[in-house]
Amino acid sequence: MIFPEKMVYLRIEIPEESFEKELINIGKSRLLHIDERKGQKLFLEEEKRAEYLYALTEKFLDILEIKEKTAGYKEFQMEEVEQFLSEIQSEINSISNLDKEIKKEEELLHQAEKIKMITSEKLNIPHLIKNLKHIKLKTGLFPSENIEPLILSLKSYDVFYLSGMMSEGTGWIVVFFVEEESRIKNILEKNQVKEIPLQYFTEEFVKELEKKKNILIKQKKNMKEKYTAKLLLINSFLKRKISLIKVKKSVEKHNHYYFLWGWVPEKKLREFVRFLEYSSVQTFPAKEDAPVLLKTPQIFKPFEKLIQNFSYPKYGEINPTVPFALSFLVLFGVMFGDVGHGFVLVIVGHFLKKRYKDAGNIFILSGISSTFFGFLYGSFFGFHDVIPHLLFSPIKNINSILIMSLVIGVIMLSISFLLNIISLFKRKKIKALIAGEGGLLWFLIYWYMIGIVIKAVVFNLDVVIDLFILGFLLLLAFVYIFIRTKSLTTSVIDTLRELLETVTNTVSFIRLGAFALAHSALFLAVFTVAKLLQNEEGETGILFWLVVIVGNAFIIVLEGIIVAIQTLRLEYYEFFKRFYEGGGTPYRPFTLD
Helix, strand or coil, X not given: CCCCCCEEEEEEEEEHHHHHHHHHHHHHHCCCEECCCCCCCCCHHHHHHHHHHHHHHHHHHHHXXXXXXXXXXXXXXXXXXXXXXXXXXXXXXXXXXXXXXHHHHHHHHHHHHHHHHHHCCCCCHHHHHHHCCCCEEEEEEEEHHHHHXXXXXXXXXXXXXXXXXXXXXXXXXXXXXXXXXXXXXXXXXXXXXXXXXXXXXXXXXXXHHHHHHHHHHHHHHHHHHHHHHHHHHHHHHHXXXXXXXXXXXXXXXXXXXXXXXXXXXXXXXXXXXXXXXCCEEEEEECCCCCCECCCCCHHHCCHHHHHHHHCCCCCCCCCCHHHHHHHHHHHHHHHCCCHHHHHHHHHHHHHHCCCCHHHHHHHHHHHHHHHHHHHHHCCECCECCCCCCCCCCHHHCHHHHHHHHHHHHHHHHHHHHHHHHHHHHHCCCHHHHHHCCCCHHHHHHHHHHHHHHHHHHHCCCCCHHHHHHHHHHHHHHHHHHHHHHCCHHHHHHHHHHHHHHHHHHHHCCHHHHHHHHHHHHHHHHHHHHHHHCCCCCCCCCHHHHHHHHHHHHHHHHHHHHHHHHHHHHHHHHHHCCCCCCCCCCECCCCCCC
């Protein structure tokens, strides 16, 4: 739980004749995270071929409207796959072309129907098409900005026209003329008129289109019955083939053997080896470039997403999820402590969980924390006389809430130091453990400064000797940095920077008390406005409760967002600074279904 799962690095030697069979065994194990930095790129042509054929099967399945793509699994020869897809391609393409033709005709028919409806009071276009002998007509749609040049051009000829707007940006026109058809056609084309052929206005065309649709439905049904089963099996085969080829990109070949590298959790090594039938395996200790498998208790799993927003842990580093989750809940609760608001967050989290599970769980846990601190503060939707406080009311005990904030800051930074010390000890970085940033020496300096402050401020004792001792400890830190950097200026700056950052990081936690007070102050403002709306006898009415409800809703949304941001800031920049570096890779084993 404290550290990620221990990994081992493997070198797998696979005989050439059993190469693909062994890759399938490795995929079935679901344990090997492949080292993709290796590889000689031996299978590029095979990859292109498989991807092309897979894309073809996906296209065919879409044309045949086969949505459900679950199927069994069967091995094929690539030549057999190519032959089958080639045989059915012309048949499926004819269906696709007919489908496109019908969709295009349906679109034009829809536009013709609109024009018929718009012009029905003035014109009966289907009747005119049948009965006009010497007068010709054309109709179509055009961009609305072209209406003036279009009308101007038509006025140069002996024509009659009707036009108008079909929708924003699109106009319609019907032109009657006797001669000069080619010139009228040129005018329409120049003004971007999309002509609708006259047959789209007739009943005969509608009937013909219905016939085409029925033919298409019948053809699709017949093809589905003939080809669906095999097409799905080939699709499944090619999908697996591509997965295998992606693994093949990470192998190297020497003589008649392929070599594959990757990582497996140490406690799963024996289980992994049992899946192998043809290979020999060499193991090596995993280094810092190994992938990371976190062992986080299920209740805190949602907080891994917030960790990843910052950076994924590096192999060998402490898993920060549990300390992050616990401290996040404490910080959020301190700043947002109210029993009623906590209940609201829990309810919101419950509904949010149905669609966004992790976010919903974070809302629920944060709501529980707010409720707990609400009982400590005695606050229920801002009312401080409904439940008794178990600790104190922040607005009435400003010094207490600020001191509590500093104490929480000291505890969190101390935990940060201790986590770093444990991490450095486990990774055997002895020099950094003793005198590096976040090491034992700086932890001693930090607590010595705290001791000096307590001695001088709380007990009012003389601290001159203590200041000399503190100066000596800082000198030791300076000497270590100087030995490491060989630069006097850098050593002075780094020593002062670390000292000031330690102080400012602690003081930064004052914001906990500040936001707890702001929470109470916002309530005070809401109730001040609400009380102004009470009647002369001091009785509360509808307006009073409306202000209270709206005010609480405003506080929950606005301050909830601000408090969440401030909590993350304290975590990322104060708490993580000493023990967490990040930059790791999640453990993602190669898997074959």
